[in-house]
Amino acid sequence: MMRNAPWVPICIISVMICMALFAPLLAPFSPIDQALRERLVPPFWMDGGSMSHILGTDAFGRDVLSRLIYGARVSLLVALLALTAGGGVGLVIGIVSGYIGGTLDNLLMRLVDAAFTFPAILFALLLAVTMGQGLVTLVIAISLLLWASFARVIRGEVLTLRQRDFVALAKVRGCSSLRIMLTHILPNVLNTFMVLVTLNIGVVIIAEASLSFLGAGIPPPTPTWGLMISEGRGRIADAWWVALIPGFAITLLVLSVNLFGDWLRDRLDPQLRQL
Amino acid sequence: MKRYIVQRLLQGVVLLFMVAAIVFFLGRLTGNPVDLMLPEGSTPEDRIALIKTLGLDGPLYQQFLIFIGNALNGDLGTSIRMREPTVDVFFSRLPNTLAIIPWAILFAVLVGIPLGVVAALNRGNIVDRAAGAIAVLGIATPSFWLGVVLIFVFSVELGWLPSGRMGGPEHYVLPVITLGSFLIAGFMRLVRSSMLDVMGSEFVKLARIKGLNEGVVVWKHCLRNALIPVLTLWGVFVGNLITGAIIVETVFAWPGVGRLTYEAVIYRDFPLLQAIIILKAMLILVINLTVDILYAYVDPRIRLA
Amino acid sequence: MSGEVILEIRDLHTHFFLRRGVLKAVDGVSFTLRRGEVLGLVGESGCGKSMTALSIMRLLPKGSARTVAGQVLLGGDDLLRKTPREMRDIRGGRISMILQDPQTSLNPVFSIGDQLREAIFRRTHAARRDVMREAVAALRHVDIAAPEQRIAQYPHQLSGGMKQRVVGAIAMSGHPEVLIADEPTTALDVTIQLQYLKLLKRLQQESNMAILFITHDFGVVARMCDRVAVMYAGRIVECGPVREVFEHPSHPYTQALIASVPQLSGTTGRLATIDGQPPSMLDLPRGCRFAPRCKYAMPHCRDTYPDSFDVGVAHTADCWRLAPA
Numbered sequence: 001m002m003r004n005a006p007w008v009p010i011c012i013i014s015v016m017i018c019m020a021l022f023a024p025l026l027a028p029f030s031p032i033d034q035a036l037r038e039r040l041v042p043p044f045w046m047d048g049g050s051m052s053h054i055l056g057t058d059a060f061g062r063d064v065l066s067r068l069i070y071g072a073r074v075s076l077l078v079a080l081l082a083l084t085a086g087g088g089v090g091l092v093i094g095i096v097s098g099y100i101g102g103t104l105d106n107l108l109m110r111l112v113d114a115a116f117t118f119p120a121i122l123f124a125l126l127l128a129v130t131m132g133q134g135l136v137t138l139v140i141a142i143s144l145l146l147w148a149s150f151a152r153v154i155r156g157e158v159l160t161l162r163q164r165d166f167v168a169l170a171k172v173r174g175c176s177s178l179r180i181m182l183t184h185i186l187p188n189v190l191n192t193f194m195v196l197v198t199l200n201i202g203v204v205i206i207a208e209a210s211l212s213f214l215g216a217g218i219p220p221p222t223p224t225w226g227l228m229i230s231e232g233r234g235r236i237a238d239a240w241w242v243a244l245i246p247g248f249a250i251t252l253l254v255l256s257v258n259l260f261g262d263w264l265r266d267r268l269d270p271q272l273r274q275l
Numbered sequence: 276m277k278r279y280i281v282q283r284l285l286q287g288v289v290l291l292f293m294v295a296a297i298v299f300f301l302g303r304l305t306g307n308p309v310d311l312m313l314p315e316g317s318t319p320e321d322r323i324a325l326i327k328t329l330g331l332d333g334p335l336y337q338q339f340l341i342f343i344g345n346a347l348n349g350d351l352g353t354s355i356r357m358r359e360p361t362v363d364v365f366f367s368r369l370p371n372t373l374a375i376i377p378w379a380i381l382f383a384v385l386v387g388i389p390l391g392v393v394a395a396l397n398r399g400n401i402v403d404r405a406a407g408a409i410a411v412l413g414i415a416t417p418s419f420w421l422g423v424v425l426i427f428v429f430s431v432e433l434g435w436l437p438s439g440r441m442g443g444p445e446h447y448v449l450p451v452i453t454l455g456s457f458l459i460a461g462f463m464r465l466v467r468s469s470m471l472d473v474m475g476s477e478f479v480k481l482a483r484i485k486g487l488n489e490g491v492v493v494w495k496h497c498l499r500n501a502l503i504p505v506l507t508l509w510g511v512f513v514g515n516l517i518t519g520a521i522i523v524e525t526v527f528a529w530p531g532v533g534r535l536t537y538e539a540v541i542y543r544d545f546p547l548l549q550a551i552i553i554l555k556a557m558l559i560l561v562i563n564l565t566v567d568i569l570y571a572y573v574d575p576r577i578r579l580a
Numbered sequence: 581m582s583g584e585v586i587l588e589i590r591d592l593h594t595h596f597f598l599r600r601g602v603l604k605a606v607d608g609v610s611f612t613l614r615r616g617e618v619l620g621l622v623g624e625s626g627c628g629k630s631m632t633a634l635s636i637m638r639l640l641p642k643g644s645a646r647t648v649a650g651q652v653l654l655g656g657d658d659l660l661r662k663t664p665r666e667m668r669d670i671r672g673g674r675i676s677m678i679l680q681d682p683q684t685s686l687n688p689v690f691s692i693g694d695q696l697r698e699a700i701f702r703r704t705h706a707a708r709r710d711v712m713r714e715a716v717a718a719l720r721h722v723d724i725a726a727p728e729q730r731i732a733q734y735p736h737q738l739s740g741g742m743k744q745r746v747v748g749a750i751a752m753s754g755h756p757e758v759l760i761a762d763e764p765t766t767a768l769d770v771t772i773q774l775q776y777l778k779l780l781k782r783l784q785q786e787s788n789m790a791i792l793f794i795t796h797d798f799g800v801v802a803r804m805c806d807r808v809a810v811m812y813a814g815r816i817v818e819c820g821p822v823r824e825v826f827e828h829p830s831h832p833y834t835q836a837l838i839a840s841v842p843q844l845s846g847t848t849g850r851l852a853t854i855d856g857q858p859p860s861m862l863d864l865p866r867g868c869r870f871a872p873r874c875k876y877a878m879p880h881c882r883d884t885y886p887d888s889f890d891v892g893v894a895h896t897a898d899c900w901r902l903a904p905a
Contacts (some may be wrong), residue, residue: 122517126548
C-alpha cells in the first residue's frame with residue numbers, strides 16, 4: 001500500500017502545510033512591508049533577478065516568495081475553517097433530514113436542490129458587501145458553497161443506515177431520536193464525511209482564491225494568492241511573475257490534494273462498501 | 276409533457292421567490308440596510324426619505340411585502356454608483372453576456388462530449404488516463420488564472436489576440452475558451468460515466484446482435500441515451516456558467532452582467548448587487564426551463580407521457 | 581423434420597479472467613444443432629448457459645471474458661476464427677438472438693419502427709419505402725395488431741409481450757439459420773408466455789430454422805423442444821431427445837431437476853429440493869461437479885470426471901453410475 005502512495009502530492013502538501021505553519025520563520029521578507037526601490041524585480045533565473053528575491057518582487061517592492069508563503073497560511077486556514085463550518089452544517093442537516101424524514105426532509109432537500117441550481121458565489125459576494133470583507137465573512141461565504149453537497153450525500157447514507165438493525169434495536173430500547181442520531185448514525189457517517197472533506201479541499205482553496213480575486217476575500221494588505229493574481233494582472237506585460245506564480249501554487253496544491261484524496265478514497269472505499 | 280413543463284416552471288418560480296427572500300433577509304439582517312443603500316454624500320433628508328419609501332421603520336415582514344411589491348412592478352432599487360434603476364442597468368449589459376454564453380457552451384460541448392465518449396470507449400487504458408488527467412488538471416486550475424495565462428501567452432507574448440474588451444471575433448476567442456473550460460471537465464466526467472452505464476445495457480447488446488458496426492452502436496445508440504443525464508444535471512452547469520461569467524468578464528474586461536457584478540462588489544453598490552442576484556436567478560430559471568423543454572423533447576418517455 | 585447439422589459446438593471453453601482467479605464459465609461444452617430442430621439448454625442460473633450463447637455470438641463482455649478453446653461451426657465455418665467484420669455480417673443474418681428482458685432490449689429513445697428498419701436496412705440496403713413496408717409486414721408477421729400505428733411508437737408504449745414480439749421480429753428480419761433464444765419468456769407474464777412460445781414455434785416451422793432455446797423451466801422445454809441438453813457447472817451432463825430425457829433421466833442432476841418441478845396432477849407431498857449449492861466456478865473440483873450434492877456419489881466420482889455414456893437412442897449422460905459393469 002505504501003509503495004503505491006502518491007509521494008509527490010504528499011510532499012507538495014507537506015511543503016504547503018509547513019509554509020503555512022512556519023511562515024514567519026520561512027519567509028525571507030515581510031509580506032506587507034513595501035520597498036519601493038525594489039519594485040518589479042524579476043525572479044532569479046531571469047535578467048535582472050537576484051537570489052535575494054528568488055521569485056521577484058511586485059509593484060510595491062514586496063517579495064513574491066514571502067507573500068506566497070504567507071498566502072499559504074490564509075488558504076489553508078480558510079480551508080480548515082470553511083470545511084469545518086460548511087461541512088459541519090451539511091453533516092447536521094444531512095443526518096437530521098435523512099433520519100427524521102417527512103416534511104422536514106422534503107423542505108430541506110428542496111433547499112438543497114435550490115442551492116445546487118443557484119451559484120452560491122453570488123451570495124458570497126453579497127455577504128462581502130453587507131458584512132464587510134474579512135475572515136468571518138469569507139468562511140461563511142465558502143461554507144454556503146459546501147453545505148448542500150455534504151447534506152445531500154450524508155442524507156443518502158443516513159437513509160440506508162436508518163433501515164439497519166442496530167437502529168431498530170436502539171428504538172426498541174427506547175432511545176430518543178437525538179440519541180440515536182448522535183450515538184449510532186453519526187459515527188457511521190464519519191467515513192463518508194471524511195471522504196467528502198478530502199473531495200472538497202480543492203474546491204475550497206479555489207473558492208477562496210476566486211473570492212479574493214474578485215475583491216471579496218481577506219482585504220489587503222494581507223497577502224492571499226487570489227489577491228496577488230488580481231494585483232499582478234495589471235502589470236502582466238512587464239511583470240508576469242507577480243500574477244502567474246501564485247496561480248501555479250494554487251494549481252499545484254489543488255492537484256496534489258485531489259490526487260492524494262483519490263488515493264485515500266481508494267484505500268478507504270473497500271471498508272466503506274462493507275458498511 | 277405539458278404537465279412536466281408546468282411543474283418545472285412552478286419549481287423555478289419557487290426558486291426565484293426563495294432567492295429574493297434570502298437576498299432580502301441577508302441584506303436586512305447582516306448589514307445596516309440604510310447605509311448600504313445610500314450613496315455617499317447623502318443628506319439626512321435623503322436618509323429619512325429612504326427609510327420612508329422602503330418602510331425601514333416598520334416590521335420586517337412589512338418591509339418584505341414592500342420589497343416584493345416593488346419587484347413585481349419591475350423596481351429593484353437604484354444603483355448607488357450609476358444613479359439609474361438597477362433593472363435598466365442589468366438589462367443593458369445582459370446582451371453582452373448572452374453573446375458569449377452560447378459560444379462557450381458550444382465549445383465545451385464540442386470538446387467535452389467527444390472526450391467523454393473516447394474516455395469511456397478506452398476505459399482503463401492510456402487514452403482514458405490521459406483524458407482523466409486533462410479533467411483533473413482542469414478542475415485544479417483556477418479559471419481566473421487560466422484567463423490571465425491565456426492573455427499572457429496569446430496576447431502579450433504572441434500578440435495574436437486582444438487582451439480584453441468587446442469587439443470583433445478575435446475578442447471572443449479567449450473569453451469563450453476560458454468560460455467553456457468551466458464546463459468541460461464536468462461534461463467529460465459525466466459523459467464518460469453515463470456512457471459506461473449505457474454501454475452495459477441490454478439494448479446495446481441487441482444492437483450488436485443485429486450486426487451493426489461499432490461506430491453506429493456507440494455514436495447513435497449509446498450517446499443519445501448517455502446525453503440524457505447531461506440534460507437532467509444541466510442545472511449545475513448553468514450555475515457554473517453564471518459563476519464563470521463573473522470571473523471571465525472581470526479578467527477580460529468584458530462589459531456584461533458578470534463584470535457588472537464585480538463592479539457592484541468593488542464599489543459596494545448594494546442595491547445593484549441585490550438586483551443582479553434576483554435577475555440572475557430569473558435568468559437561470561429561463562435557461563433551465565429551456566433545457567427542460569429540450570430534454571422533454573429528446574426523451575420520448577417524457578414527450579409522450 | 582430435422583435436417584443436416586447446422587451448428588456444431590466442439591469442446592468450447594470460455595473463461596473470465598478476474599483479479600481473484602480464473603472463472604471457467606464454459607468448461608468443455610459440445611453439442612450439435614440440426615436444421616429445423618429446437619434444442620433446449622437447461623440448467624440453474626450461473627451454470628453457463630448464457631455464456632455459451634454469448635460465446636457462440638462472440639459477444640462476451642469486453643475485457644475480462646475470452647473464449648480460450650474450442651470450435652463453433654456454423655454450417656462448417658468456425659465462427660471463432662472470423663474477423664470482427666465477418667462476425668458482424670453473420671450476426672443478425674445467419675445467426676440471431678433474442679434476449680431475456682423485453683423491457684431493456686429495446687433502445688428507449690428510438691421508435692420500434694426505427695429499430696426494426698435499422699435491422700432490415702442492414703440486410704437489404706433497400707429504398708426507404710420498401711424498408712418501411714417490410715417493417716410493417718414483419719410486425720404483422722409476429723402477430724402485432726395495427727402494425728402501421730405501432731411502428732411509430734416507442735418501447736415504453738408497448739406491453740412486455742409486444743416488446744418481446746418486436747425483438748422477435750428484429751431477430752427474424754435477417755432470415756437467420758440459427759436463432760438463440762435466451763430465456764425469452766422468463767420475464768413475461770404467465771398468460772403471455774404460452775402465446776409467445778406458440779409464435780416462436782410457428783416462426784420456426786415456417787422457416788425451418790434451428791433454435792437453441794435456453795431456459796431453466798422444464799415445462800417450456802417439454803412444450804418447445806425436440807432435444808434437450810442439461811448443463812451443470814459449465815458442462816453438459818446429459819443430452820438427448822426430450823421425451824427420452826423426461827422419461828428416463830439418467831444423470832442424478834437431471835433426475836433431481838425433474839423431481840423438483842411441481843406436478844399439478846400428482847399427489848401433494850413435499851417439494852423435492854436439491855441440497856447444497858453449485859460449486860464455485862473459480863475453483864472447480866477435479867471429479868464430477870455434482871458429486872457433493874449427489875446421493876449416489878462414489879469415491880471414484882470425486883476423483884475423475886465421468887465419461888459420456890450412451891443410455892438410449894442419441895441420449896447420453898456423464899455419470900459413472902452408467903458405466904457398463
